[in-house]
Amino acid sequence: MTSNSEARKSTVSVREMIEKKKATKILSKFKEKLVPMTLFLFAMVSILTTFGIIYTLFSETVEFFKRVPITDFFTGTVLRPLSQNPEFGVLPLINGTLISSIIAMLVAGPIGLMAAVYLSEYASDRVRRVLKPLLEILAGIPTVVYGFFAFTFVTPIIRSVWPDVDATNILSPGIVMGIMIIPMVASLSEDAMSSVPKSMREGAFALGATPLESTFKVVIPAALSGIIASFILGISRAIGETMIVTIASGSSKNFTFDVTESMQTMTAYIVEVAGGDAPAGSTIYFSLYAVAMTLFVFTLLMNLLARYVSRKFREEY
Amino acid sequence: MKYMDINQVQKKMNTRIIKNNILKYIFFIATTFGLIVLAVLLLRVITQGIGFIDINFLTSKLSTDANRAGIMGAILGTCGLWLLSFQ
């Protein structure tokens, strides 16, 4: 009883203290309101910037389609912006973008996933703590460096074993892009796999499963949504990648499926045109925006797909 | 009634464990693949670039004469952009 009433007394005094404090803190109340306002304004800045970009892209693209029919743009297989009678088919660029991204994912997907499996299922804590940050350095190297690495190191190696390959080709930048994306795939997949509860693995091990069986039949299925999302983010990174292909794949706008040839991606085209002398108001200038818009739609779709997949395949545990 | 044949399970177990051990090494190699590329890249950049870096190169401005050219302008430009994006 005594302890009870004592406790009550102390609560009362605490309440009083709180009331007192509150009364003296009109200023802090004002601050409480001011801070979210300021933060909201900052958030608005980046949102408005995005809207600004979309507006510019859109209006200039509309201008472009006034000069070049939209069907010609999306079905044309010839891109000759600088010739006497220019043609603006975007298919060679889409083709180049997709092929380089596919090559990149053929490298980054399996290697990144295997690295993720090793880091999350096999490596001891100590090994993981060393290897993971080291691997992530790869993602921090400037892409220009990767570009001339592809051009001066990887291409000659490929050409020495496969002489048919051109000096500028899509294969080499594709591979190097893949290497650049490995840490992204590995790191995100590893996060997804590490967040699968330990009890799942224990369940598998208690049935006599080897680590390999627990990984491929329990952990990976359970982490599938995160793994697929990491792949899709990797693809959208590859689609948006610019410098590596600009440097190592040249600028011929071939519409071909032969990976030994030079191709141009959407991003590389933008670099070429923006870096060259496209007079403002010319058709070639507006074509920049049309290509940029297409690119934007591609990456947006990829990001939406990643979100959809990670929700759709989420397994409950 | 027994469905699991002990001898059969034993025989399978050898191949399963060997498979696990082989793949463990493959996974390890995959992890180090990126690191090997990283090492090659750094090695090439350093061995091929280090000879050209001296105080003149770092402090001179751009020039049409390759022997007198430097990257001071580029360094300043990078720093400027860097500061601007931090604001």
Add this chain to the structure above:
Amino acid sequence: MSLTMIKKPETSNRTIPNTSKNIVFDTDDLNLWYGDTHALKNINLSINEKEVTAIIGPSGCGKSTFIKTLNRMVEMVPSVRTSGDIKYNEKSILEKSFRVEELRTRVGMVFQKPNPFPKSIYENVAYGPKIHGIRNKKVLDEIVEKSLRDAFIWDEVKDRLKENAYGLSGGQQQRLCIARTLAIEPDVLLMDEPTSALDPISTLKVEELVQKLKEDYSIVIVTHNMQQAARISDQTAFFLNGEVVEFDETEKLFSNPSDQRTEDYITGRFG
């Protein structure tokens, strides 16, 4: 002569209360450390075949660690060291040459929290046989049905074998996990507080199941529910601070404990 005969049961009580049965697990001065923490101290226990052995004791006394040592699950914790020996059917299992995968197919385990895989009920049970090389669909079907029947859950799930196991209630999930373990036909079932996360009715079902299963399996069950140990086990070991204080037939241990600490614990004076 006759005097020693009479005395013998008392002195050997601590290790082998009933020598007429076959011994499935026999530990010999088993010690275990987590880093610097001495978690198990000189454990000498023999576990009889086709009986239920209960392990009781307050939290942190090493009872879970002990049971996890029996199928070497404890090795999943880094920095674990052991000394001494555990013999499973006369073979030392702590030696590196004894393959854990093999041990765990003979010694199944059910965990404290139900941990079905995020797969269908069918796939959960078929997982074990599949990894051990059974591919035949018909055989798998039979194994799944038999295991689910043996775990007293068949009638509840037979119409929804393709549904995700996480749609089941906690008690059903736990019995599914037992079925999953039975599917690989082990000799021993280790149960680490299998009912601590369950409601009373599910607990009762699991207890009935344990009673039934001991006809075919040797069962070691960790519990901190003393009534449960008294109800379902044949032998009981009382652990305290990593030591076995008393190991005896369940009836004797609960009615007439020979150690003061056991008496204090079972009468609820601590723990």
